[in-house]
Amino acid sequence: MPNDTLAKHLFHWENQTIEWAMRLRVAFYIAEALEYCSNEERPLYHDLNAYRVLFDEDGDPRLSCFGLMKNSRDGKSYSTNLAYTPPEYLRNGRVTPESVIFSFGTVLLDLLSGKRIPPTHALDMIRDKNTLVLMDSHLEGNFSTEEATTLVDLASQCLQYEPRDRPDTKKLVTTLELLQRKSEVPSHIMMGLEKQHEEAPPLQQPLSPMGEACSRMDLTAIHQILVTTHYRDDEVTNELSFQEWTQQMRDMLEARKRGDFAFRDKEFKTAIECYSQFIDVGTMISPTVYARRSLCHLLCDQPDAALRDAMQAQCLYPDWPTAFYMQAVALAKLNMQGDSLDMLNEAAKLEEKRQKNTRVS
Template identity: 40%
Template sequence: MGGCCTSPKEISPPADSHLQDEDLNDETIGDWICPEFLFDELVTATNNFNSEIVSKNQESSDVVYKGELENLGFIAVKKLKTTSWTSQIQFASEAQRIWEMKQKRISTFLGFCCEENERFLVAEFNDTLAKHLFNEKSGTIEWEMRLRVAYCIAEAVEYLSNAKASYKNLSAYSILFDKNDDACLSCFGLVKEIEDDRGTAARSLNSGSLIYQFGIVLVNLLTGKQILPSNAREMINTENDIDLMDPNLEGRFCDEEALVVFKLALRCLKYEDRESLNIKDVVETLQTLQTQTEQEEGTSSSQQQQHEALQTKTEIPSAEMKEEASSQLSPLGEACLKRDLNAIYEILVKAEYEDDKDVSVCSFKEMLPGTTCDVEAERKLANDAFERKDFESAIQFYDKVTNAINVALPSVYARRCLSSIFCNEPKA
């Protein structure tokens, strides 16, 4: 499976091309000339045209196959009726015209094949809106995404209207999703019909017809159903619009937003409104709806993130949080946070009795009734034992002190507790 070769030299650019004679000497001209594929390449890519058929038009007998090329990945190959394009030069010129219509809302056109009686167009392969919207196995397209699709396709219609370009068969089957999951129109719809002098105008969609077909797409997005064009206008003009919404979206869309889209769809379907409808206004309306939805999603997401962050803070302090908290603590606080018993011990020894300086012997009040303990002597014995790490003796002396007085001595309680920890005998 190879790549593609450049167009034959005997086929010149189309007469209406923006390429000038002097441009043909430009080394980058290859970027502007539509590539031509070999018929054998497409045979191999589509397994001799036995691969998956993406779409089939009964009226024109055109068929789109899914294929794969080694250097391009999955491709869509459209086989056209030879009777529509008897002239190779005309067909190559049409392919060149499509090649030059590069726009973000039009799928990527890769080239053409024109050998003997064979006529093919090749594009990047993308899934259709119809596959995701009408197939229950594909899951439900959320309301936010439907608004995004409507906005993207409205931009495509605006581009075609401004370019005065015709388009055939705008529908959920010709709307694709690109690599960014944004909706775009199939480039195959840009091909003109040339069966007769009136073919192009009769079979392709002019600006007004394009807006009408866009209205049908809006109804598809709202209802999640395939609607006959002849029934669409009457259906949304006679029933309660909200009742027509896709039941899979129940409770998952904004009524006000849906009503705006229903009104847009009705205007697109009504001839008198369609003729006066400015597609630019449609784009702006859908853009506003989409922006509002994205902001609401962003607020909801932000609130969820804040909730999760609060849960994380209350459940398990992270290493970063511990480090931040540690930087705001005293040396003793840091040692306690790290559960460093030796550091706590050293700090208490160095601090001596600083925490007890405001508690004098005179303020000990009286010793508790029935005690004959010399508080100062017992405290000194306890501290001496603590400093030589005789924690068991320290505990005994500290117990005598705390049992003899009803005055809180911070250093006594701190040393007593640490001694118990070292002795592995926690005491409440």
């Protein structure tokens, strides 16, 4: 897919943001793809987000097959940023077709706002009737208020706490088809494809050893740096009271310890299993564990899973350069070179900011 991802055009654009008509087209095409998956008895599309939507040579949006590769019959293979996870998955660890509708609602928020907004915050804005505040300022008002209101309402329905209150894919397609027809414009015009093939900008900041290793995709060097860094970058201390110190907690920490030993000894599949045991309990959080598991996935040739873990690390620690560096490597492995370079630049900026703050303090 030569024209990058929806995430690239929404969050990292340099020349021209996506016009309103194309945003409607993206929403409609995704809804159609989800309905097709449902009709083919593959309703559990995992990790639906802006990185899953790709643009073909004609500028038309396509839904990546990555979300079906992790499809499971027991509904336990769902993984996404915690802030955007369906409530029922946090409650019982299971994902249903209705959970996919929730994820679709988060993509609608991306299309409306041009940035990542946690669903709870967006719903507060919608309840307070601040829908115009929700809209992407880069659209400069070039959208139909009526269409925007319909899309906001649809997003609100998709993000309902109870799965049974969310619409099905048929309703999504019906609603969005009406909106999309009103805004039918050739996709190459809406995307500004004449600008899409410009070379990515050069790195804007000098790179640290971690940055250099990631820019070279030197996984061995990254591994050595993460082993040396250990857990010193974890902002969350997870101090536990005596009452909270249960057998489950001890088992969880033991799983992380086994993962650390396996990671150090380059037994990466074992490390993935142990770190997953630690993460699945959910009582303690650690961006370092996600970064380490991300590298393990890369070394096991699983770049899609690596990208998810790096995004999770960023969600837990938004200003952590390592989370961005790991995303850069995963995106490069997925042949998303422009996005990868953006992440390298962002990580380098965060490192420079850190160094300045250290010098001041």
